[in-house]
Amino acid sequence: MTAPGAGTGAARRGRPRSEAAERSIREAVVALLEEGLPLGDISIERIARTAGVGKATIYRRWADKEELFVDVLRDIEPPDPDLPGTSARDDLVVMLESVRLRGLAQRSSALLHNVRAQMKSHPRLWDAYVATVIDPRRAMVLEILRRGVARGEIRDDLDIDLLNDLIVGPMLVRAVMRPDAPLPGDLAERMVTAVLEGLGPPSA
Amino acid sequence: MTAPGAGTGAARRGRPRSEAAERSIREAVVALLEEGLPLGDISIERIARTAGVGKATIYRRWADKEELFVDVLRDIEPPDPDLPGTSARDDLVVMLESVRLRGLAQRSSALLHNVRAQMKSHPRLWDAYVATVIDPRRAMVLEILRRGVARGEIRDDLDIDLLNDLIVGPMLVRAVMRPDAPLPGDLAERMVTAVLEGLGPPSA
Numbered sequence: 001m002t003a004p005g006a007g008t009g010a011a012r013r014g015r016p017r018s019e020a021a022e023r024s025i026r027e028a029v030v031a032l033l034e035e036g037l038p039l040g041d042i043s044i045e046r047i048a049r050t051a052g053v054g055k056a057t058i059y060r061r062w063a064d065k066e067e068l069f070v071d072v073l074r075d076i077e078p079p080d081p082d083l084p085g086t087s088a089r090d091d092l093v094v095m096l097e098s099v100r101l102r103g104l105a106q107r108s109s110a111l112l113h114n115v116r117a118q119m120k121s122h123p124r125l126w127d128a129y130v131a132t133v134i135d136p137r138r139a140m141v142l143e144i145l146r147r148g149v150a151r152g153e154i155r156d157d158l159d160i161d162l163l164n165d166l167i168v169g170p171m172l173v174r175a176v177m178r179p180d181a182p183l184p185g186d187l188a189e190r191m192v193t194a195v196l197e198g199l200g201p202p203s204a
Numbered sequence: 205m206t207a208p209g210a211g212t213g214a215a216r217r218g219r220p221r222s223e224a225a226e227r228s229i230r231e232a233v234v235a236l237l238e239e240g241l242p243l244g245d246i247s248i249e250r251i252a253r254t255a256g257v258g259k260a261t262i263y264r265r266w267a268d269k270e271e272l273f274v275d276v277l278r279d280i281e282p283p284d285p286d287l288p289g290t291s292a293r294d295d296l297v298v299m300l301e302s303v304r305l306r307g308l309a310q311r312s313s314a315l316l317h318n319v320r321a322q323m324k325s326h327p328r329l330w331d332a333y334v335a336t337v338i339d340p341r342r343a344m345v346l347e348i349l350r351r352g353v354a355r356g357e358i359r360d361d362l363d364i365d366l367l368n369d370l371i372v373g374p375m376l377v378r379a380v381m382r383p384d385a386p387l388p389g390d391l392a393e394r395m396v397t398a399v400l401e402g403l404g405p406p407s408a
Binding site (some may be wrong): 011120121167195201 | 242254293320321325331333339350356357358359365367369370371372373374375377378380381385395398399400401402403404405406
């Protein structure tokens with residue numbers, strides 16, 4: 001719960017007085033993305049000009065544009081959800097709720113919408129985003145599922161990746177791929193309950 | 205099963221001798237997309253030059269670039285799958301199999317990969333693609349689900365959109381959103397079976 005840039009962060013990044021520059025750079029990236037500029041048009045030069053710093057100041061902190069973008073995107077991400085740990089079901093509801101909330105945020109944020117729409121055309125950025133944002137969340141779900149299987153809450157005859165896609169896929173599609181689809185507050189719970197119970201008739 | 209451009213198609217489109225021009229135009233769009241050009245860079249002018257026709261020849265057939273792109277994309281789409289009609293389960297497996305095959309096609313086709321990655325940045329094109337390609341397939345799944353509910357093959361206490369996302373979401377995520385994920389031949393059947401049976405333990 002340390003404030004960003006304070007303590008170890010500052011030590012890692014170098015001199016504390018450079019924090020103002022770093023903040024300006026991050027804010028410049030956010031501002032340019034919010035304008036809806038294509039990612040390809042946001043050069044290091046333009047970021048430097050917007051932030052009022054030299055290009056060297058940016059390159060001292062980030063190897064390239066992709067690294068800077070991913071760093072900014074990670075900042076914007078909400079923190080990992082707190083898992084209740086009471087059951088696989090409860091933990092999965094919390095994970096799906098975080099996907100739902102990200103979908104809502106993306107719909108209301110010009111920045112997130114802009115970035116998300118363009119990211120797949122920028123493979124290096126997409127790969128970095130997957131590695132730093134998507135994969136860790138995926139690992140959390142896999143861990144919940146493994147625990148659930150071990151405790152007998154989830155059937156043990158399906159591979160873990162299949163379980164993951166069956167649980168997370170419906171909410172991802174609803175929240176990310178179908179921007180007009182409703183995202184009601186009880187959706188995460190309804191989805192998890194339905195997937196655990198199955199769509200066949202109760203007697204099946 | 206009429207050949208494209210023959211019979212009523214030619215009558216609808218005008219003089220038969222314009223078919224060669226239309227084919228050249230479609231082929232030009234495919235060629236430019238296969239080169240991986242950004243959609244924004246493929247102007248009507250460029251298409252006309254590549255096809256060796258005048259711009260007016262294009263505008264006589266398509267109102268604008270988006271309409272032409274969608275027309276070409278629809279041509280490339282495989283035909284609607286034939287449903288066996290034996291059960292909701294069997295029909296759903298066939299629908300998911302068509303999503304799986306589209307995922308495989310997209311991975312191996314520079315054109316489909318290029319278009320899909322960029323489409324979301326071009327809202328008019330995306331909307332047209334949804335209306336002409338995605339929505340009809342979605343309507344097929346909804347119809348299968350309604351029949352399945354009516355016949356008692358699928359539980360009747362969940363809304364149809366939720367059922368749709370629970371069934372289709374996992375394959376969409378695997379085939380489209382996670383380009384490195386495996387797409388084995390039995391995946392459609394495994395997914396449908398698992399969703400119908402539920403992920404909870406068999407005794408649940």
